[in-house]
Amino acid sequence: MNIQTIEDVVIKFAGDSGDGMQLTGGQFTNNTALMGADLATFPDFPAEIRAPIGTLPGVSGFQLHFGSRKIFTPGDHCDVLVAMNVAALKVNLGNLRKGAIVIVNTDGFDQKNMRLANAETNPLEDGTLDGYVVIKIDVTKLTREALSEIQMGVKEKDRCKNMFVLGFLYYMYSRTLDSTERFLNSKFSKKPDVLEANLRALRAGYNYADTTEVFASRYKVEAAKLEPGTYRSIMGNEAAAMGFVAASQKCGLPLFLGSYPITPASDILHYLSYNKNFGVRTFQAEDEIAAICSSIGASFGGHLAITTTSGPGVALKGEAMGLAVMLEIPLVVVNIQRAGPSTGMPTKTEQADLLQALYGRNGESPMVVISAARPSDAFDVAFESCRIALNHMTPVMMLSDGYIANGAEPWKFPQSKDLPEIPVKFAEPITDGSVYKPYDRDEKLSRPWAIPGTKGLEHRIGGLEKANITGNISYDAENHEFMVKLRDEKVERIADYIPLQKIESGPEKGKVLVLGWGSTYGAIQSAVNQLLADGYSVAHAHVRYLKPFPKNLGEILFNYDKVIVPEINNGQLVKVIRDKYMIPAIPFNKIKGTPITSAELIDVIMKNY
Amino acid sequence: MSEVAQQLTAKDFQTDQEVRWCPGCGDYSILKQVHTVLPQLGIAREDIVVVSGIGCSSRFPYYTNTFGMHSIHGRATAIASGLKAARPDLSVWIVTGDGDGLSIGGNHMIHLLRRNFNVNVLLFNNEIYGLTKGQYSPTSQLGKVTKSTPMGSVDHPFNPAALALGADATFVARSMDRDPAHLQEVLIRANQHKGTSFTEIYQNCNIFNDGAFEVFTEKASKKENDLFVKNGQPLVFGESDNKGIKLDGFTPIVVDLNDGHSKDDLWIHNENDIYKAQILVRIFDDPTVEGHMPRPFGVFYENPNRATYEDLMTAQLDAAKAKGEGNLDKLLRGNETWEIK
Numbered sequence A: 001m002n003i004q005t006i007e008d009v010v011i012k013f014a015g016d017s018g019d020g021m022q023l024t025g026g027q028f029t030n031n032t033a034l035m036g037a038d039l040a041t042f043p044d045f046p047a048e049i050r051a052p053i054g055t056l057p058g059v060s061g062f063q064l065h066f067g068s069r070k071i072f073t074p075g076d077h078c079d080v081l082v083a084m085n086v087a088a089l090k091v092n093l094g095n096l097r098k099g100a101i102v103i104v105n106t107d108g109f110d111q112k113n114m115r116l117a118n119a120e121t122n123p124l125e126d127g128t129l130d131g132y133v134v135i136k137i138d139v140t141k142l143t144r145e146a147l148s149e150i151q152m153g154v155k156e157k158d159r160c161k162n163m164f165v166l167g168f169l170y171y172m173y174s175r176t177l178d179s180t181e182r183f184l185n186s187k188f189s190k191k192p193d194v195l196e197a198n199l200r201a202l203r204a205g206y207n208y209a210d211t212t213e214v215f216a217s218r219y220k221v222e223a224a225k226l227e228p229g230t231y232r233s234i235m236g237n238e239a240a241a242m243g244f245v246a247a248s249q250k251c252g253l254p255l256f257l258g259s260y261p262i263t264p265a266s267d268i269l270h271y272l273s274y275n276k277n278f279g280v281r282t283f284q285a286e287d288e289i290a291a292i293c294s295s296i297g298a299s300f301g302g303h304l305a306i307t308t309t310s311g312p313g314v315a316l317k318g319e320a321m322g323l324a325v326m327l328e329i330p331l332v333v334v335n336i337q338r339a340g341p342s343t344g345m346p347t348k349t350e351q352a353d354l355l356q357a358l359y360g361r362n363g364e365s366p367m368v369v370i371s372a373a374r375p376s377d378a379f380d381v382a383f384e385s386c387r388i389a390l391n392h393m394t395p396v397m398m399l400s401d402g403y404i405a406n407g408a409e410p411w412k413f414p415q416s417k418d419l420p421e422i423p424v425k426f427a428e429p430i431t432d433g434s435v436y437k438p439y440d441r442d443e444k445l446s447r448p449w450a451i452p453g454t455k456g457l458e459h460r461i462g463g464l465e466k467a468n469i470t471g472n473i474s475y476d477a478e479n480h481e482f483m484v485k486l487r488d489e490k491v492e493r494i495a496d497y498i499p500l501q502k503i504e505s506g507p508e509k510g511k512v513l514v515l516g517w518g519s520t521y522g523a524i525q526s527a528v529n530q531l532l533a534d535g536y537s538v539a540h541a542h543v544r545y546l547k548p549f550p551k552n553l554g555e556i557l558f559n560y561d562k563v564i565v566p567e568i569n570n571g572q573l574v575k576v577i578r579d580k581y582m583i584p585a586i587p588f589n590k591i592k593g594t595p596i597t598s599a600e601l602i603d604v605i606m607k608n609y
Numbered sequence B: 001m002s003e004v005a006q007q008l009t010a011k012d013f014q015t016d017q018e019v020r021w022c023p024g025c026g027d028y029s030i031l032k033q034v035h036t037v038l039p040q041l042g043i044a045r046e047d048i049v050v051v052s053g054i055g056c057s058s059r060f061p062y063y064t065n066t067f068g069m070h071s072i073h074g075r076a077t078a079i080a081s082g083l084k085a086a087r088p089d090l091s092v093w094i095v096t097g098d099g100d101g102l103s104i105g106g107n108h109m110i111h112l113l114r115r116n117f118n119v120n121v122l123l124f125n126n127e128i129y130g131l132t133k134g135q136y137s138p139t140s141q142l143g144k145v146t147k148s149t150p151m152g153s154v155d156h157p158f159n160p161a162a163l164a165l166g167a168d169a170t171f172v173a174r175s176m177d178r179d180p181a182h183l184q185e186v187l188i189r190a191n192q193h194k195g196t197s198f199t200e201i202y203q204n205c206n207i208f209n210d211g212a213f214e215v216f217t218e219k220a221s222k223k224e225n226d227l228f229v230k231n232g233q234p235l236v237f238g239e240s241d242n243k244g245i246k247l248d249g250f251t252p253i254v255v256d257l258n259d260g261h262s263k264d265d266l267w268i269h270n271e272n273d274i275y276k277a278q279i280l281v282r283i284f285d286d287p288t289v290e291g292h293m294p295r296p297f298g299v300f301y302e303n304p305n306r307a308t309y310e311d312l313m314t315a316q317l318d319a320a321k322a323k324g325e326g327n328l329d330k331l332l333r334g335n336e337t338w339e340i341k
Helices: A023-034 A084-096 A109-117 A139-146 A153-158 A159-172 A178-187 A192-211 A236-251 A268-273 A288-300 A311-327 A354-359 A377-392 A402-406 A478-499 A518-533 A553-557 A573-581 A599-609 B002-005 B027-040 B057-063 B074-085 B100-103 B106-115 B160-166 B180-192 B219-226 B274-281 B307-320 B328-333
Strands: A001-004 A008-016 A038-044 A060-068 A080-083 A096-107 A133-136 A218-220 A229-235 A256-261 A281-284 A304-309 A331-337 A367-369 A393-399 A410-411 A460-462 A502-503 A509-515 A538-542 A545-547 A560-567 A586-589 B048-052 B067-070 B093-096 B121-124 B171-176 B197-202 B224-227 B243-248 B251-258 B293-304 B339-340
Touching: A001 B251, A008 A023, A008 A159, A008 A281, A023 A038, A023 A060, A023 A159, A023 A178, A023 A229, A023 A410, A038 A354, A038 A402, A038 B048, A060 A084, A080 A084, A084 A096, A084 A560, A096 A159, A109 A509, A139 A153, A139 A159, A139 A192, A159 A178, A159 A192, A159 B243, A178 A192, A192 B251, A236 A256, A236 A268, A236 A331, A236 A377, A236 A393, A236 A402, A236 B328, A256 A268, A256 A288, A256 B074, A268 A281, A268 B067, A281 A288, A281 A538, A281 B074, A288 A311, A288 A331, A288 B002, A288 B074, A288 B100, A288 B106, A304 A311, A304 A377, A311 A354, A311 A393, A311 A460, A331 B100, A354 A367, A354 A393, A354 A545, A354 A573, A367 A377, A377 A393, A377 A402, A377 A478, A377 A560, A377 A586, A393 A402, A393 A518, A393 A553, A460 B057, A502 A518, A509 A518, A509 A599, A518 A538, A553 A560, A553 A573, A560 A573, A586 A599, B027 B057, B027 B121, B048 B057, B048 B074, B057 B067, B057 B093, B074 B093, B074 B100, B074 B106, B093 B100, B100 B106, B100 B121, B100 B160, B106 B160, B121 B180, B160 B171, B160 B197, B160 B274, B160 B293, B160 B339, B171 B180, B180 B197, B180 B293, B219 B224, B274 B293, B274 B328
Parallel strands: A001 A218, A008 A080, A080 A096, A096 A133, A256 A281, A256 A304, A304 A331, A331 A393, A367 A393, A460 B067, A509 A538, A509 A560, A560 A586, B048 B067, B048 B093, B093 B121, B121 B197, B171 B197, B224 B293
Antiparallel strands: A008 A060, A038 A060, A038 A410, A229 A410, A229 B339, A367 A545, A502 A538, B171 B293, B243 B251
């Protein structure tokens, strides 16, 4: 069979949440990364662990975009859809490119599955798929046949269906099975039957594709021309967890995580709890409040302390964040945003907690806010959050979101020696009997970190207003106003210690600036680069430091006729920009629990051009 | 015991801050007893941390010259948990009240107790909200008339000692502001215990709930109404130690020692007996009701054997490190990499 080389392709694996589509997608991603393509992924799964089988809410999907060119997003439309049942097809039909390849498991298209998916007619027969290349495979039957010699129940055998599909796609995209065989060998080393069944199903799928001529051509995507170096695949939450471990190593303080499980942040807790050999202490608290409070206690004790959560958890932590602002101790609060308000849509992405991060505490309570833009960027931002918290004795809010947290991309990971040291100096013991001044300050306006166990530094701090320098309780009117301004100035002064805002793509002066933050990075890059190639005067700037802003941000904004601010919310950064710089920034908002696509962005840029 | 710790006196634990509790508040006595006990513990001042929440009692850290944090309402227990997990070397004391520790901070309290961090909880119980000027608390008596309950409280009150034992506390005791010797003795015992010690201290709020514990603290009524328990000793009380508590099956009953009963018949207190401790803490009669049982004071229960959270946590870290200290470059590399040339 001939092999056709293509530049990039978007594949979506969709099935019942019990069909193992996330694992299948993850394996294909890993295999793709290892062959050197650039990629971006987007897992899209239901909130329920096992939603009713065969129904529309039960559909779990994994979208992968890979190519031999730079890939910025998981792709706007799918070129290939794997649909394990009627529901999976129905949910994803709207997102298919015309002429796309649709691989269906015919066993999932029987009367029962049609009923469960509320389909009156069978989409395989009613013309729904006219205009698509449909490959029909009875995956269930073929998998069972492949495993006929293995002594195990039908239910267990059916769990290997996803491996059959994976093998099929490996053949289709001219891959080898090595990476998944290694994975299975390691995962099922203690269950030889299950291992054998999965390996057989994987090979059966591969061989089936080889021997039956169900498609005209195999495909191949060449390795991408990425910057030379050693790469690995990385997901956002894993990157954040590693960023914290790295910061802990570089500042020489043990890492403490107080956390309460919440989607989509829990994976950071999971990763870090496996890093005890780095001295990482993870404390799964009884609730969100105890989670942050335990971290405040650990920070008071001299540890690098962080707490991880999502928006509802941040709401609960509000009062304690205020305490950290008042205590002026280092603390990193991580918000992996999800669609709100209230419980909202826990597994769907949104970036609607920016205003909560900036303003969501009682009183004048300024906190540093910085945001990750891509999965690998979560490493740098986690590291940077710790650096700022430690160097400036302040709580820092790190923002990420579900899209970054669960998305994967190739990462040219750093070497330990290339990461900067984070120097930390605790207050020295006092032996001459003089009184320690806990709210004395240095040129950064940060106060000393005096940890228990240090002679002569016994002191009391708390949430009540402090007298400047002594830290004693003060109700003095002048002092309160002074301290409010001081705490604000302390955070604003951090602008002297962060990089200037840069332009990601496009001219330094021009017609339109697209100003983004967070997970819209890839879509904006994609859109702006395409328009630049077509000769438009468009630029992209992406704000990592949201409080304080880089010192030159205002200057940059005035270099363009128009500033468009795309956000997956109802307009938040745009409010702050308008407020601070008094410019008529144009909002572009999408609040559907899904990422903004580059096509949508091109559309809005052109409308405002 | 360090040399410095040996030389310390109560005065060394006083701060330059003016104590601002109401004149006559029971907190003064508790502060004094703590300051008397701390120098006897052999712990250097800089190794002691007092963490409090919000409420009258929570002003305590400002008046004690150690490290201290006056935090937010109900969260002292959670903050102390993180501190102790990070720094097992420190002596951590939590000062809280019936509102701070059992109402807004009730959740953290039970979880602290079950985890068994080696910290000391001093719960000042005055059965009222003092700082907010007189609303009923979760320990106020049913029917209590307060600013927020003009027709009397319809909230059934907590029995703090029973709650603590229910949360699997490994040390549960009760004392009072008006009995300095007893309070000092209990505080020393609490500190000796490895694990979370929970000490409920009856404290009179002479402004909003004056005399709430009068019957237990005043000389005239104390003997008849208080039952001071001592390990290995029979449960005896009364004007001339003339009464005792006997177990009739699972039911404690009062017997008259002048009426044919001898001390040999009585319940012998065993601090390590969880079953009997659960009966003991349940003795919680309303002292105004005729024929009521006396209120127990002292150390009700101690389990010296349960591991502390921080020891278990440290052991896991040590075990993980024994298999190989973390290597950052190895972590960053992960399991699978590829080269782009």
